[in-house]
Structures are given as structure tokens and as C-alpha cells.
Amino acid sequence: MNIAVLIKQVPVSNDVSVDPKTHALVRASSEGMINPADLNAIEEAMVLKEQTEGKVVVFTMGPPDAEKALRDAMALGCDESCLITDRQVAGGDTIATAKVLAEAIKMYGQFDIILSGALSADGATGQVGAMVAERLGLPHVSEIQSIKYDENLAGKIEVVKKMHEDKIRVGCTLPAVVSVNFGSNTPRLATLRTKRAAKSKPLVTYTNAELALPADQVGIAGSPTEVIDSFEPENGRKAQMLTGSGAELAQMLKNLIDEEKGKV
Amino acid sequence: MFEKRKVGKVMEKKKIGIIGGGISGTCLGYHLSLYDNAEVVVFEKDTVGGASTAKSAGTVCLFDDSLRNRYWDVRLYGFESYLKMEAEEKGSAGFDKTGTLVVATNEAVEATIKTGIALTKAAGYTGEYITDKDRIKEILPDISTENILGAGYTQDDGFFDGTMISNTYAKKMQKNGGTLKTGVKVTEIKVDNNKVTGLKTSEGEDYEFDYVVDCTGPWSKFTGEMVGMDVPIWHTKAEAFFLSPPGKKLDYTFPVLKYPEFYGLRAGDNIFICKSHLSMDLNNPMHAGQWDPDKLPATGGTDDYFIDFLLEQLEMKVPGIVDSGLVSSWLSYRAEPKDFLPLLGETPMEGYMLATGYGGNGVIEAPAASRDLAKLIMRGESTPLLEDWAFKRLLG
Numbered sequence: 001m002n003i004a005v006l007i008k009q010v011p012v013s014n015d016v017s018v019d020p021k022t023h024a025l026v027r028a029s030s031e032g033m034i035n036p037a038d039l040n041a042i043e044e045a046m047v048l049k050e051q052t053e054g055k056v057v058v059f060t061m062g063p064p065d066a067e068k069a070l071r072d073a074m075a076l077g078c079d080e081s082c083l084i085t086d087r088q089v090a091g092g093d094t095i096a097t098a099k100v101l102a103e104a105i106k107m108y109g110q111f112d113i114i115l116s117g118a119l120s121a122d123g124a125t126g127q128v129g130a131m132v133a134e135r136l137g138l139p140h141v142s143e144i145q146s147i148k149y150d151e152n153l154a155g156k157i158e159v160v161k162k163m164h165e166d167k168i169r170v171g172c173t174l175p176a177v178v179s180v181n182f183g184s185n186t187p188r189l190a191t192l193r194t195k196r197a198a199k200s201k202p203l204v205t206y207t208n209a210e211l212a213l214p215a216d217q218v219g220i221a222g223s224p225t226e227v228i229d230s231f232e233p234e235n236g237r238k239a240q241m242l243t244g245s246g247a248e249l250a251q252m253l254k255n256l257i258d259e260e261k262g263k264v
Numbered sequence: 265m266f267e268k269r270k271v272g273k274v275m276e277k278k279k280i281g282i283i284g285g286g287i288s289g290t291c292l293g294y295h296l297s298l299y300d301n302a303e304v305v306v307f308e309k310d311t312v313g314g315a316s317t318a319k320s321a322g323t324v325c326l327f328d329d330s331l332r333n334r335y336w337d338v339r340l341y342g343f344e345s346y347l348k349m350e351a352e353e354k355g356s357a358g359f360d361k362t363g364t365l366v367v368a369t370n371e372a373v374e375a376t377i378k379t380g381i382a383l384t385k386a387a388g389y390t391g392e393y394i395t396d397k398d399r400i401k402e403i404l405p406d407i408s409t410e411n412i413l414g415a416g417y418t419q420d421d422g423f424f425d426g427t428m429i430s431n432t433y434a435k436k437m438q439k440n441g442g443t444l445k446t447g448v449k450v451t452e453i454k455v456d457n458n459k460v461t462g463l464k465t466s467e468g469e470d471y472e473f474d475y476v477v478d479c480t481g482p483w484s485k486f487t488g489e490m491v492g493m494d495v496p497i498w499h500t501k502a503e504a505f506f507l508s509p510p511g512k513k514l515d516y517t518f519p520v521l522k523y524p525e526f527y528g529l530r531a532g533d534n535i536f537i538c539k540s541h542l543s544m545d546l547n548n549p550m551h552a553g554q555w556d557p558d559k560l561p562a563t564g565g566t567d568d569y570f571i572d573f574l575l576e577q578l579e580m581k582v583p584g585i586v587d588s589g590l591v592s593s594w595l596s597y598r599a600e601p602k603d604f605l606p607l608l609g610e611t612p613m614e615g616y617m618l619a620t621g622y623g624g625n626g627v628i629e630a631p632a633a634s635r636d637l638a639k640l641i642m643r644g645e646s647t648p649l650l651e652d653w654a655f656k657r658l659l660g
Contacts, residue, residue, distance in 0.1 A: 012563055031561035189508055189589025192575040199568065 327380025358425025
């Protein structure tokens, strides 16, 4: 099975502020990491790869230093990677980003399944996976918990989605695009050996010269989304000192948790 | 130790401003606060023990190569200060008594270990030099005993928590009347006629001091610039990884493990591994330089070469954990004078003192260094340690 995984490099630090003029996020640190939900997508990809003796290619769009996220993904077992980096495609909204990713996937090769994380830790729109599916003309299943693949039912997968307390099983023909929930599995860890091996795994770089998308269709020019306002949320965290015996403290904690959950 | 002593007679007040609330600044603040005539203010721009101190492994081993045996009393004073802290309030020094295994890879290291063990035993602690390789593997089953001569072992020590210790010292200093200012940055050090007279802060406050002490470790180069002084500090990289062992959980107590090239210790169910500071080459730009510690990322930032280094080291020396998962990593800067010894005491600028350049050994060295520096500041008495670690040794 040929598997593609779409990942995003997100800032490590939560220490962000908002530029009052451009409404852009200003990050205290440029240090990036793989978006947490994308790690769950990679883990699903690894399970499918092991089951089908397949190949996993990981894609990301970003600045040149997003290579680090791709190398990290290859240290987790992804076989190849593709970085789309070009100032022309930078700053795009979800639609413009999806166009670029879909084009890169088409250019790279044929895939049976394309996985993404359900939400990014910074933008958190959850739209890119579905938009890529739309661009590629493929079915899309969002926010799944797990994927079941049976080789006797070639060309199909069964995924599990969570709806409140219920689990829903959804059948889907392949090829398809699937977005994976954060926390749906336990991502494996890289080791020193896999880290070193990742340094020499193939990494292909595309610019828009290769993708040949019209300049007014990508990047800021190709983004119909307009950010009207953005702001830092008020800090709603509060601390409360509890005192009492162990049993009293346990009861007080239970009451507070129930209160927060809306039971009281 | 923690009760304020009376000095016997009324003495002239001395006002001391300490810049930096890590292990160096809080420990010095506490030792100064033991003197009745000291008025101490510690300025910390962020949180107490939250910067390079928080990234310290906190190993205070009875014998290893982190500090030459010549300074063994420094090591012992630090260790026993923290034991007393723990005895007074459990957890206040974050002691994890895992014991230490120091591996002898050559005869020079072996001789150092044996001397350290003799000193350890003379101080009333246990220590043994083991050549029985089965016994070494009993202590650390994942180790390779090939190509080693033996190992020194004590079960009496382990590692501490530098952040906890700093906060405990800060609390004790405040109890003794000292003042702690957190979230306050020193913006200017006032100088008059080549003498320090005080400082100004980001809060717009203006302080008068008889002495200002730089306890800013990796920031010392910038702090020194405020008095027009070039503090000869280099940064060496402390690159650390947290490993999750292949079985997820070790079924034995992983001791502090010391090789000349790296050291390891347990961190919950994980293992912390870091390159040793004495293996750093100040002439190698991959190891050392002069950087801005404010630009360090909270996590990550390690160099690729470190992966190769660690893989090679673990394959050879601790093969049982080489296939551990990499949980996280971080990079810290150690403040390192060129001879790898601290900078302590007076400078050419009257009233401007240094307690910096511990080079990753701050948790080990700060108690003895602070004890002696406090004595110099408050009584004008120097000590052999202050003479050895004086700034003037690097002049000329």
C-alpha cells in the first residue's frame, strides 16, 4: 500500500502574541515540531505499512527549515518525504495550502490512502485534509480513531469515528483521504538509530516552478480568507488552595471536577 | 546550618545586590543572610532556578571526574548541605538516592576513582572499587563490561533538583530577612569613580549597594558589559536526551552513570543522558562559543553530531539502552572559563563581584563557593578556594 501523510510544523512554544496591525501570530521562538495530531496520523500510517509492506511518503509545505519536521517523521519510520517550499506559496490560507499539497501529491505519485492530523495545534481549522480530498476528487473521512484494513477486502478500509459516547464504523473505498484524531493512538518514538537513518532517507523539494500553479491561485494572493481580527484570549486560569484531610481533599477535588464537567 | 547565627557585635550594615536567581544567586543570598549585618536583595528576571539551573542534572556524586579531587571538600560540603536540607524538609532538595557508578576506562580514570573512594570512605560514606564484571552488571545490567578496567560504586549519593534547591535557599534567605525580586531585570549597574554604587531595574527602581554580585552564569558576558568588563566566559553546549528504555520501564535502579565522555541518570521511568562538560573542546565551534542564552529554545536544539556521538557511545558502553525511544531533548549553555573552574570574588571594578562560570557544576560547587564568598564580602577574609578561583588568575 502506498501511503501519504500530510504534516505541519508547528511552533514548540505556546508563547505567542498577536501583531495588532497584521493580526498575524508572533512567535517567541522559531523552534518547530511536528503537529501532535500528525504524529497520530504517522502512527496509523506505520501500522498500515507494517500490515501491507507498504511505503510511506510524508509531505509538508513550509519554509526550508520544515525539513526538520520531515526528518523527524522519517525517524519515526516514514520512508520518503516531500517539502514544498517557495515564497510564492507562503502565507496561504487553507484553500491555497490544500491546492499546493494536492498538486504535490499528484506530481509525486499514486497513493492508496492519504492521512493527515485532524487539527493543527496552531491554526486548528481542521480543513486542509478535506480540501485536499476535494481537490483530488477522493472520498474523505474526518476525525477518525482507528483504521482497519483487511487485504481480503482489497480497495476498502473501515474506520472508527467517535460521536459523543458512541463509536461509528464507516466503510470507505480507496483511494481516500482520512484525518486522524489527536490522541487516537500512542505514537512510537524515534531512536538514535532511526534518527541517524533518517538523515539519509530521500527528501524531494518542490517549488511552484515544478507545481506550475498560477501565482494568483497560491500563497496570500490565492487566499480568499481575510483575517478581520485576532486577539489573545483572556487568561481564565485560576488557582485555589484546598486544605483538609486526605479524604476531604479527595471529595473536594471530585466536587470541583464534577462542577467543571457540568454534573452539578 | 539553617538558623541565623549571631555575629556577636553590632557591625556596619553591608548592602549586597545579587543579579541572578539560579543556584549561584540564591545560594549566595542565603549564605549572606546568615550574617546579621547583611542586607541582601536577589534580582531574578524570570523565575527562581528556572533557567540553566533547571537544566542541570543535579548530580552531586561523592566521587567522579566532574571536579578534581583537589576540591573534594567543595563536593562534600555541597553534598552534605543538601542532605541537611532534605533532612529538614523532605523533597526540599529533590534528592533521588540512586547511587553512582563511575566507570574506569583507563588507568588514569581508575586512579582518580580510587582516590575519590578513599576520600569518600574517610568521610564516613560507603564506596568500593569493583573489578568483578558480574558484580558491575548486577548494578547496571545494560552495561557492557568489555574494555573497562572496573568501576567505582557508592549507594549513598545520587542526584538533586537544582530548581528545588534554589527555591529552598531563596525561601530560607527571605526567612533570614533577605529580599527576593522575581520578574525584575537589572537594566543598569551604577558606577562612580571605578566603584559600583548600586543598580537600576526594569521596574524603574534605583538601589544603592556596597557590592553587586554577578550570579548570572551563561549571561555573565552581558551582565559584565554593564560595568564595561569583559567577563571571560565561553559557552559549552550541554546537549541532553531523555530516553525511554526499550522495555518502557527498567526493573532495576539506574544509578548515576559516569563515563569521561557522558553521564546518565534516571528521570522517572526515562534515562537522562548528557555529554560531560570536561569532554568539551573550547576550540571546537560545535562544542563552544559565545552565544545568547535568551535565544535557547525550551526544548530541542541539539546538534546532529550529538546523535552520532551518543549512538556510538551507547552501542559500545551501554548497549542495553541503545534502542531506547527518544522522548525529548534540550540544549543548555554552560558558563565556562577557559580553565573550566569558576570565577569567584573580586574584580578590577571595586564592589563588583563574580560568582559565575561554574560550567555545569553549579549545584556541586555553589554551597562551598557561596560560604567563602559571603565570608569575604562580610568579613573581608579570603580563603584558599577564593584564591584558586579568583578572577585575577585569568589576567595577564
